[in-house]
Amino acid sequence: MTLKMALETFSRFPELPPEIRLSIWELALRPTDRGGGLHKFSIMQVNESFGALLLRGHATLPMPPDPTEFPTYMAGVPRLIKTHHNENKPRNESACLWDAGLWAACTDSRRVITNHYNRQQCRLGNESSSAHVEIESVDNDAIAATMTISRKNEHWKLIVRPYQDLFCLTPLNWGMHIDWETMFDSFAFSASSSGYGRVKNVAVEFHPRWNFNLPKTMDELLSESTPRGLVARAVRQDVEMNLWLIDRHANRAPSTETATSSPRIFHDCEEEYIESTATEVRDSGVEYAHTAAFFIEQIESLRNPDNDPTIAFFLAMTQGIWDNMHLGILTCRPRGSEDS
Numbered sequence: 001m002t003l004k005m006a007l008e009t010f011s012r013f014p015e016l017p018p019e020i021r022l023s024i025w026e027l028a029l030r031p032t033d034r035g036g037g038l039h040k041f042s043i044m045q046v047n048e049s050f051g052a053l054l055l056r057g058h059a060t061l062p063m064p065p066d067p068t069e070f071p072t073y074m075a076g077v078p079r080l081i082k083t084h085h086n087e088n089k090p091r092n093e094s095a096c097l098w099d100a101g102l103w104a105a106c107t108d109s110r111r112v113i114t115n116h117y118n119r120q121q122c123r124l125g126n127e128s129s130s131a132h133v134e135i136e137s138v139d140n141d142a143i144a145a146t147m148t149i150s151r152k153n154e155h156w157k158l159i160v161r162p163y164q165d166l167f168c169l170t171p172l173n174w175g176m177h178i179d180w181e182t183m184f185d186s187f188a189f190s191a192s193s194s195g196y197g198r199v200k201n202v203a204v205e206f207h208p209r210w211n212f213n214l215p216k217t218m219d220e221l222l223s224e225s226t227p228r229g230l231v232a233r234a235v236r237q238d239v240e241m242n243l244w245l246i247d248r249h250a251n252r253a254p255s256t257e258t259a260t261s262s263p264r265i266f267h268d269c270e271e272e273y274i275e276s277t278a279t280e281v282r283d284s285g286v287e288y289a290h291t292a293a294f295f296i297e298q299i300e301s302l303r304n305p306d307n308d309p310t311i312a313f314f315l316a317m318t319q320g321i322w323d324n325m326h327l328g329i330l331t332c333r334p335r336g337s338e339d340s
Helices: 003-009 018-027 100-105 107-119 218-222 227-237 278-282 292-303 309-318
Strands: 038-045 073-077 145-151 154-160 166-171 201-205 242-247 265-267 271-276 326-334
Touching (some): 018 107, 201 227, 218 292, 227 242, 242 292
Parallel strands (some): 038 166
């Protein structure tokens, strides 16, 4: 909600008593009581072309404030709205954009959002860097990171929670090499130089075609310049994080016997993303062979030493691979709806 929207629907909004206006702006804040927010970022390797993100209509995030180390990756925010030239391109409904308008709407809204995040131990940064946060515990999900991003001549702030929120990453090149151990050091919202550690929840959008023509060995899958190849490489590296596959084609059908007791729930401005088990997906009535749950089963099969001697040797050498990463499924529903 912005001041323009308020005026369009209620032209006498500025005439309300100050305390009522402040209460309305407080109600417009992004809710934090039902899990974390989902944020979409495009990523690329920093090489010869810094302009690649800008050329594709992205807004760029600031680099971490560490002048001693040149970043390996850079991130951008996908285009924010549909235009008449790009009606087929999806709108970016990232949760971090929920509050973006409050920074610029008016003095009252800016005061509300500043006070809100100050209470969450967030100390706002200046216009050229990410925020620095006083951290009492690295396990504190309430820690918030604030960044000022820019696109052309526009500037606005984005706020994320590195440990609570979900970061949906889309490489501009699916074949790019990603070092999952170090990649987040390049991003202002998680860089260790800014006082943050690695984010805990990362997502990739699943598509049913991942399950077609799957390779017969893990090595073949690892070599693919595809989204499923990227996931396989993350699994191979076994980074300590939750990697979620967002399955928009599946449903969640909880029952007394199989329902996840307290499923994780993330949200953006339009939808909720609910942690779902393979059994819950299987019982929902969708064609199971087209789901992310089936894909994870195939990954597990390829990881089986009996199926792949190379992996058997690798397991013997490491004696603990894939013990750290959690590979999970998120199904979707409109925000505010409940399971039937």
